[in-house]
Amino acid sequence: MEWLKRFPRRETGRSDTINTLRRLMPYARVEISPIGRALLAAVAATACGLVIPLVIERIIDGPVAEGDMRELAIMCGIVLGLSALEAVFFLARQRLVIAPSARVEVRMREALYAHIQRLSPAFHDGWPSGQLLSRATVDLNAISRFLRYSLVYLVVNAFSIVAGLGILFWMSPLLGLIFTVIILPVGINAMIFEAKYQEHSEIAQDQRGDLTTHVEESVLGVRVLKAFGRSKQATAAFRHTAELLRKTEMKRAHVLGLLVASVVGLPEFALGVVLVIGGSLVARGTMSNGELVAAIAIVAFLQWPLESNGYLIAEANEAAAATKRYFALLDAEVTITDPGQPEPLPEPVRGGVVFEGAHFRHPGAQMDLLAGIDLEIRPGETLALVGATGSGKSVLAGAITRLHDLTGGRILLDGTDIRRLPLAALRGEVAMVFEDPVLFSGTIARNVRLDRDHLTDAQVREALRVANAEEFVDALPFGLETQVGEQGFALSGGQRQRIALARAVVGRPKLLVMDNPLSALDVHTEAEVEAALRRVLRDATALVVAHRPNTVYLADRVALLDEGRIVAVGAHRQLLRECPRYRALMAPHEVEVAGRTMP
Numbered sequence: 001m002e003w004l005k006r007f008p009r010r011e012t013g014r015s016d017t018i019n020t021l022r023r024l025m026p027y028a029r030v031e032i033s034p035i036g037r038a039l040l041a042a043v044a045a046t047a048c049g050l051v052i053p054l055v056i057e058r059i060i061d062g063p064v065a066e067g068d069m070r071e072l073a074i075m076c077g078i079v080l081g082l083s084a085l086e087a088v089f090f091l092a093r094q095r096l097v098i099a100p101s102a103r104v105e106v107r108m109r110e111a112l113y114a115h116i117q118r119l120s121p122a123f124h125d126g127w128p129s130g131q132l133l134s135r136a137t138v139d140l141n142a143i144s145r146f147l148r149y150s151l152v153y154l155v156v157n158a159f160s161i162v163a164g165l166g167i168l169f170w171m172s173p174l175l176g177l178i179f180t181v182i183i184l185p186v187g188i189n190a191m192i193f194e195a196k197y198q199e200h201s202e203i204a205q206d207q208r209g210d211l212t213t214h215v216e217e218s219v220l221g222v223r224v225l226k227a228f229g230r231s232k233q234a235t236a237a238f239r240h241t242a243e244l245l246r247k248t249e250m251k252r253a254h255v256l257g258l259l260v261a262s263v264v265g266l267p268e269f270a271l272g273v274v275l276v277i278g279g280s281l282v283a284r285g286t287m288s289n290g291e292l293v294a295a296i297a298i299v300a301f302l303q304w305p306l307e308s309n310g311y312l313i314a315e316a317n318e319a320a321a322a323t324k325r326y327f328a329l330l331d332a333e334v335t336i337t338d339p340g341q342p343e344p345l346p347e348p349v350r351g352g353v354v355f356e357g358a359h360f361r362h363p364g365a366q367m368d369l370l371a372g373i374d375l376e377i378r379p380g381e382t383l384a385l386v387g388a389t390g391s392g393k394s395v396l397a398g399a400i401t402r403l404h405d406l407t408g409g410r411i412l413l414d415g416t417d418i419r420r421l422p423l424a425a426l427r428g429e430v431a432m433v434f435e436d437p438v439l440f441s442g443t444i445a446r447n448v449r450l451d452r453d454h455l456t457d458a459q460v461r462e463a464l465r466v467a468n469a470e471e472f473v474d475a476l477p478f479g480l481e482t483q484v485g486e487q488g489f490a491l492s493g494g495q496r497q498r499i500a501l502a503r504a505v506v507g508r509p510k511l512l513v514m515d516n517p518l519s520a521l522d523v524h525t526e527a528e529v530e531a532a533l534r535r536v537l538r539d540a541t542a543l544v545v546a547h548r549p550n551t552v553y554l555a556d557r558v559a560l561l562d563e564g565r566i567v568a569v570g571a572h573r574q575l576l577r578e579c580p581r582y583r584a585l586m587a588p589h590e591v592e593v594a595g596r597t598m599p
């Protein structure tokens with residue numbers, strides 16, 4: 001069972017942050033003008049902040065030195081005005097950026113959801129649902145946070161640093177040079193940091209996905225865990241996964257700590273050095289008091305952009321890791337797609353199905369599960385499919401609606417290869433009843449209708465009647481509008497199965513594919529559903545996967561699947577007589593039934 005060891009797949013590793021983040025461009029491009037306006041407002045706010053030290057220089061060297069009170073009042077008014085303007089631009093930036101970044105997030109979330117819907121069941125078998133969930137929530141949050149705050153601040157900081165350094169160099173090339181040399185290691189450190197941090201971020205986000213899977217599975221399987229008294233062990237396993245995440249987070253915090261220490265320490269050290277050297281320049285008379293105060297003010301102004309860059313780079317790395325995880329999912333190829341030039345379904349649909357040399361092999365498997373199936377379900381007939389457990393009956397049934405594509409051969413619906421039909425049209429014609437009846441939280445009516453809004457209430461009721469579910473539904477407190485609870489667990493197994501059956505027969509489909517549809521019913525209910533189903537099957541073509549003779553009795557003919565091939569087709573009685581393999585599968589029941597009916 002090599003194939004069972006395939007997951008989880010974790011492809012963490014070094015990748016270029018900017019190139020990774022660039023993949024967000026198609027989503028952000030539509031919002032380029034509001035984001036641009038927000039950036040402009042942010043840059044304007046910073047520019048106001050940078051001009052203030054220059055005005056202060058004029059105040060000290062002008063009105064303060066000359067004792068001109070009128071001029072002093074005017075200049076101070078300008079400083080206050082600039083501060084107020086800075087606040088206004090800051091507010092504008094905040095307002096402008098929120099709406100577009102929220103829209104980008106929504107668009108990305110929708111794209112992810114739509115893609116998850118298009119991916120085949122085989123893909124979903126290989127991906128733990130917690131990983132999907134964490135990508136749709138935690139990772140998208142990290143991306144959104146980056147677009148909303150970090151991106152803008154990174155641009156603003158870059159502008160502040162370049163503009164601030166420019167002014168410093170212009171005022172005093174010596175001070176500019178000293179300051180630049182001292183803060184240079186911050187940049188180098190940031191580059192080293194980037195490589196490590198992104199890797200840790202990715203591992204942490206992956207482990208968060210594992211944690212989500214753990215919570216999800218233990219909540220869904222809460223009955224099993226309780227019944228077997230395994231709650232303590234489940235908690236211990238959870239703690240282990242949480243511990244792994246904690247360790248990764250500690251490593252991440254350590255890497256961040258090293259960066260922050262340099263990012264906070266060096267600019268402050270630079271401030272001290274500028275003060276000492278600037279002071280000596282003033283003492284020697286090569287610099288005015290005002291220039292020194294302005295230089296100090298600029299260096300002080302640069303503290304925050306330099307310091308915050310540490311956190312912003314961390315956020316950018318986190319967003320890059322999230323982007324990588326998001327696109328790993330979005331890049332997963334949708335293998336079951338509409339044909340390039342679809343052919344319309346021939347009208348009226350009669351529902352005849354023909355398997356021609358159908359092969360199916362799971363990816364990576366050594367052998368074909370279906371090894372050349374030739375089988376015809378004639379229009380209007382009900383064919384039962386019988387075979388040992390694990391022989392591929394469900395796979396064969398699912399291939400009719402292209403839940404998975406054959407790896408060889410073809411399936412014809414009314415003479416047309418199903419791969420040439422539009423997927424939606426094919427799936428609209430074929431109604432399926434699955435082995436395990438899956439219900440969604442919501443009302444009974446919603447579960448039968450499944451968003452097919454054209455179905456009338458009368459049709460829903462008729463379907464419930466066929467599935468022998470009307471009586472129990474009417475006895476529920478709110479009838480059709482009763483909520484079935486998470487995954488329908490408020491209902492019994494047999495009730496869920498009958499709702500799933502109603503969902504398939506509603507609107508009288510022409511082709512029904514039913515995978516063991518009566519398995520969860522008691523003998524009495526089974527007989528009633530069987531009788532009602534007979535009426536539906538009279539006007540439809542159907543393939544019924546059957547484990548028990550009672551289900552086989554619904555069919556006109558029976559096909560036996562064995563070792564990947566259809567080894568016998570015929571009436572139930574005939575196969576019992578002529579096919580030992582069939583007898584071996586069905587006879588124990590036969591004896592039982594006979595025993596009961598013939599005292």
Ligand SMILES: Nc1ncnc2c1ncn2[C@@H]1O[C@H](COP(=O)(O)OP(=O)(O)OP(=O)(O)O)[C@@H](O)[C@H]1O
Binds near residue numbers: 003362363387396
């Ligand atoms: N990725 C895989 N690689 C190889 N074999 C796989 C893979 N996934 C599933 N299988 C096998 O394929 C078979 C699937 O068969 P299927 O579910 O159609 O059986 P079935 O006839 O419906 O059985 P049952 O009567 O128990 O419902 C199983 O034997 C299963 O172990």
Ligand SMILES: [Mg+2]
Binds near residue numbers: 393394395435
């Ligand atoms: Mg099955």
